[in-house]
Amino acid sequence: MPTAERVDPSESLWHLLGAVIRRFREDARRISLREAAKRSFIDPAHLSKWERGLARPDAQSITHLDRALSAEGCQVELQRAIADLDHLRTLENRTPVSGEDATERRRLFKLAADLTLGLVSGSEPIRQLIIPDDFRSTEEWEITCADHLHALRTRPQADMIADLAIDLVALGRQMEIATPADLIELQRTLATLSMIHAIVLTGQAEHGGAIRWWRAARQAADSSGDLSLGLLIRSEEAGHGLYGQRSPDAVLRLLKEAQKFAGGPHVDLMETEAKALSMTGRHDEALGAVHRLIDLSGTKVADRVGFRTPSAIHFAASWVYAAAGYEAQADRERTSVLSLAKSYTYRVNVALHGALCTVAKGGTGEGAREAAAVIANLPPTYRNNHIRQTGQLVLQAVPMDQRNNPGVRELREVLTNSPSEM
Numbered sequence: 001m002p003t004a005e006r007v008d009p010s011e012s013l014w015h016l017l018g019a020v021i022r023r024f025r026e027d028a029r030r031i032s033l034r035e036a037a038k039r040s041f042i043d044p045a046h047l048s049k050w051e052r053g054l055a056r057p058d059a060q061s062i063t064h065l066d067r068a069l070s071a072e073g074c075q076v077e078l079q080r081a082i083a084d085l086d087h088l089r090t091l092e093n094r095t096p097v098s099g100e101d102a103t104e105r106r107r108l109f110k111l112a113a114d115l116t117l118g119l120v121s122g123s124e125p126i127r128q129l130i131i132p133d134d135f136r137s138t139e140e141w142e143i144t145c146a147d148h149l150h151a152l153r154t155r156p157q158a159d160m161i162a163d164l165a166i167d168l169v170a171l172g173r174q175m176e177i178a179t180p181a182d183l184i185e186l187q188r189t190l191a192t193l194s195m196i197h198a199i200v201l202t203g204q205a206e207h208g209g210a211i212r213w214w215r216a217a218r219q220a221a222d223s224s225g226d227l228s229l230g231l232l233i234r235s236e237e238a239g240h241g242l243y244g245q246r247s248p249d250a251v252l253r254l255l256k257e258a259q260k261f262a263g264g265p266h267v268d269l270m271e272t273e274a275k276a277l278s279m280t281g282r283h284d285e286a287l288g289a290v291h292r293l294i295d296l297s298g299t300k301v302a303d304r305v306g307f308r309t310p311s312a313i314h315f316a317a318s319w320v321y322a323a324a325g326y327e328a329q330a331d332r333e334r335t336s337v338l339s340l341a342k343s344y345t346y347r348v349n350v351a352l353h354g355a356l357c358t359v360a361k362g363g364t365g366e367g368a369r370e371a372a373a374v375i376a377n378l379p380p381t382y383r384n385n386h387i388r389q390t391g392q393l394v395l396q397a398v399p400m401d402q403r404n405n406p407g408v409r410e411l412r413e414v415l416t417n418s419p420s421e422m
Contacts, residue, residue: 015053325360365407
């Protein structure tokens with residue numbers, strides 16, 4: 001039987017539901033779309049849109065379709081879960097939150113976590129349809145982590161979520177039957193993928209979910225006994241917390257806890273400390289931290305997962321020098337980042353550091369326009385939360401009496417029109 005072009009289940013959860021419906025209809029039951037619609041008392045045009053993720057089916061129609069395709073309730077469960085997650089987004093945007101809303105939100109957050117890991121009641125048939133048994137060796141899981149890390153540096157972060165969820169489901173299934181020896185290695189993989197997932201959620205400004213995945217990453221790393229991985233995750237959690245996820249003071253507290261874990265100051269932690277001090281306006285302390293950091297720039301840091309980048313120290317220095325208005329030093333560090341960085345986010349943000357430095361030196365209009373141009377020239381899907389928050393740093397550096405400057409209004413408009421969720 002010829003089949004229509006496949007829907008991409010990674011585009012959205014509704015596209016995932018469409019892919020599941022089509023797999024049941026074509027592969028499991030081998031009937032035409034019109035026949036499936038007839039058996040379900042559904043308009044074929046509606047069913048076609050549902051399968052392509054172009055429309056959202058109602059609960060009653062999905063119930064009829066589930067019965068017609070003998071899907072044993074899994075389509076019903078998936079539709080209900082996705083509808084609940086949409087409701088969760090509505091609650092997230094509602095202020096103030098009533099006590100009843102808070103209870104409902106907690107329930108839906110639990111559902112969201114379960115759905116992400118493929119553990120919704122009745123979802124096993126979905127997992128078997130979408131994700132076959134996929135047990136991998138340690139080396140194959142290391143390649144998987146490297147693939148996601150490369151994607152983090154090069155792809156729009158919104159495009160990564162579905163792929164990460166699929167691999168997390170496969171990993172969870174493998175961990176269920178792993179031997180104790182294999183489980184240690186799989187815990188390391190879980191820690192790494194959870195860390196990347198937390199970064200991606202931060203890039204989407206999904207801060208509540210990100211914080212929970214940071215916790216999962218720490219727990220997995222600690223369970224594996226890999227101290228260097230545990231320190232890396234704590235360092236990354238603090239660093240990404242500066243992008244609207246936590247206050248700078250809260251990040252400094254995280255760093256103190258991480259220093260206890262590390263047994264003292266550590267180069268990864270010092271990078272974030274310098275940036276956090278800069279954000280609180282403690283520029284002299286931030287500059288002192290950068291100078292100590294540069295002295296340690298040759299320090300070898302254990303990095304089994306390939307997460308460390310040689311541009312990280314230069315990036316921290318660029319941030320701090322720019323915020324303090326030290327143009328020559330900021331330009332030097334920015335040049336180093338551009339020569340070393342693989343991450344598009346790093347490259348865009350150091351360009352914004354240049355605009356920040358211009359504002360800090362008194363060139364409000366020029367710096368604001370420079371920042372606006374950097375962001376406006378970036379394709380919308382690449383304007384992640386890390387980039388938008390760096391643009392906000394430029395705005396925050398503008399003196400109060402210059403907030404109505406035309407260049408500042410231009411930057412504010414660009415940031416307002418940038419998608420808040422990718």
